[in-house]
Structure formats: structure tokens, C-alpha cells
Amino acid sequence: MREKQAYLYERRAFGRWDAALDAVTTGPCWLTEAHIAPIIVEALHYRDRREYDLLAFCVMSNHVHLVCTPLQKEDGSYYALYRIMQSLKRHTARQSNLVLQRQGAFWQDESYDHVARDAGELQRIIRYVINNPVKAGLVSNWQDWPWTYCRSEWHSDPT
Secondary structure, eight states: OHHHHHHHHHHHHHHHHHHHHHHOOSSOOGGGSTTTHHHHHHHHHHTBTTTEEEEEEEEOSSOEEEEEEEOBOTTSOBOOHHHHHHHHHHHHHHHHHHHHTOOSOOSOSOOOOOOOOSHHHHHHHHHHHHTHHHHTTSOSSGGGSTTEEEOGGGOSSOO
């Protein structure tokens, strides 16, 4: 019972934090720059089927949602999620800072990760991710947001 309560608390806390990010009108929103979001999208697709199976993502103005499954290496171990994120952040920060002609931190050091416990939860998470721009009032249909991706077998019923 405590485990379920902790899980529900975590979900609510994440939802509140994500809503706060969507409502931000100040601070860095570099991902809205015309040449920045494509850098992020390309990096996410590049690692698909190399380090992870890419299921869905959404690039917002100041954050990115990513749903993926790390792949198994030839030695039987799996690509570590923290290393995947570290590599993605390092590469995209370097490329984005070049385009923006700036230096310094681009991403927060931390990221939030969550393990989906079953197929139903994974579907709920994917729906949440792809509908993020709809929830933020940016588009009326998730497919209208240019920086959203969902592998076809997962978006047959995104609502």
C-alpha cells in the first residue's frame, strides 16, 4: 500500500512540475529557436536502434520528454540510461551553444526518469508525452506539433 501511495505521489509531483514548466514565460526557452529543436530531434533519432528503441518524444520550449527502452549490448549488458542522457545532453548542448553563439550550461544536470511497470502504464506515459503541447495550449492535435514523435504502433489511440 505504501509503495502505491508513493508512486501516486510521485506522479502528482511530476505533473505539477511539468505544468509549471509549460507555464514559464521567462528564462531560457532556447528550444523554440528555429535551428535548435531540429538539433535535439536529430540527436534523438540518431540513437534510435543504436542505444535505445525510441518510442516517443516531445521537444517543448524549455524541456524535452523522451520515452525509450535501452538496448542490450553485444556483451549482454544494457546501455545505461544515465550514460544515454549524458551523451545526448553533451552533444545537443555543444551543437546548440554553437548555433546560439553562447557558452555555458544548456541543460539542467538532472533528469527525471521513470520505469513503466506494464504496457498500460507505458501507453499512458506515451499519451502524456505526445499530448504535452496540447495540454500547454500550443496546438489542438498532438500531430500538429512539429517536434513530437511517436512510433506508429504506439499512437493508434493517443487520447
